[in-house]
Amino acid sequence: MRKILAMLDYVMLFLAVAGSGVAYAFLEYGGGALIGATYALFACAPILAFERGYIMPGLSRRISMLPTPAYIVVGLFIYAILVFCGFGFGGTILWATGVLPMGWRRAVHAEMQTLVFTLGVCAVIVFIMRVRELLGRDIFIDLIIGRYRRPVSEERVFLFIDLVGSTSFAETNGDLRAQEYLGELFSTYAAPVRRHGGVIDDYIGDAAIITWPYHVAIRRAACINCVFDILATIETSRDEWLARFGTVPKLRFAIHGGPVITAEIGVDHHKITYFGDTVNTTARLESLSKMLGYPVLISSDLAHQLLLPKGVRSEYLGEHAVKGRGQTLGVCALSRHPVAA
Known part of the structure; x- marks a missing residue:
């Protein structure tokens, strides 16, 4: 498509x-x-x-x-x-x-x-x-046609990506060098996100938010493939990262999906934004990744809707309380292993 x-x-x-x-x-x-x-x-x-x-x-x-x-x-x-x-x-x-x-x-x-x-x-x-x-291609079209001029209820999947150790890198190398590092990292996300049908919605500090319509994200596990495609891209360029910045980026990922309200907001500066528990839960899930020590987390509800790609394994980590959410959230950790020939 x-x-x-x-x-x-x-x-x-x-x-x-x-x-x-x-x-x-x-x-x-x-x-x-x-x-x-x-x-x-x-x-x-x-x-x-x-x-x-x-x-x-x-x-x-x-x-x-x-x-x-x-x-x-x-x-x-x-x-x-x-x-x-x-x-x-x-x-x-x-x-x-x-x-x-x-x-x-x-x-x-x-x-x-x-x-x-x-x-x-x-x-x-x-x-x-x-x-x-x-x-962004999709956002540009949506703004032109006014699709979200009135709030719309829809199902979406969100991927939060956070850079590990960005503060210490900035303290060691300075803010300008840290910004160059982040800029190169964010550029690395672009091709995998585009390849798997997603849209980079926003950058917040050292974090990026990527989103898909729900049916696009679960088709061929696009949201999961995007995660491991980003990791593979970084690993392929390991020597270049070390030569330019002295380190290879380490990332945390959180994936969750559900209903949101999508709306175009702003007067002088227009933006399409998403409201609802789904977005907040994804952010909390990313924080949970740090606490549990697993770099890639996905809500169990979403994981059950997907056929995992070859080589990707899911480990159920149980139900966890999520701040701001009235009920616990089932959490799975994802990892990729070499596929046997």
Whole structure:
């Protein structure tokens, strides 16, 4: 399902780009839909690929660290070069196939107004992409369509992730270094969460909150696979963590699900947030992880709804009193063991 959504993203993106080229062709020349769409796609595709890190990812990361004025200037310069390259490639194809009955030099030449229009279209699309990445794909769509403008009751699963030893790391290495450490760790969560259909809802200090619709979380045990995928990603990069920060992150996880009230709140700053006992219980479960000494805990009610992935074992730890909850909570510890060949 996730792959289908990603494909739809690209389809909609390229349709928007091609549509802008068609509109420009009709406004400027009174026709030439195919030519306009082809130029637009080849001119904008390198910029979109650059923004997504498919080409020159190192350069993309470096300019993203620049101050905003420098980032805008350098970004526009790179965009202009990419537009010229894409325009030249698209023009060459149109010329070679006979669609454009003119000389090659004229076919690959981008006029100033065409360059400005293309950069403008790309800037709008990149801006929308960045806002969506800032908010999260699903949250961005929900805010646009106003899905939670009125509170909605729904079932969700929450995963709380807490970094062990963050305070001592900050005391030893300083706050700036600790923030760099946290930033790298939070970036590590992104791919596994996306891969397993979740959304990073919030960061609170050194903790992250991830959520799924209930049916998505229990399908193929997505919420559990996400946990061990994150751990595997960190373990794979163990040497890099040691080289950069002198330590490998140790994490605690808590997973729980149930009914919540979901609502869009705020006036100047809008946010989709979740209310109810389910969220509070997940937070308490994470605290219980520290007390019990198990890094991955899941409520037994949720565990019984799941088919555990291969290699993952569940150990029932009994009923435990949870602060703020009128009744005890059944708790299980999860661990992964190598699967026998």
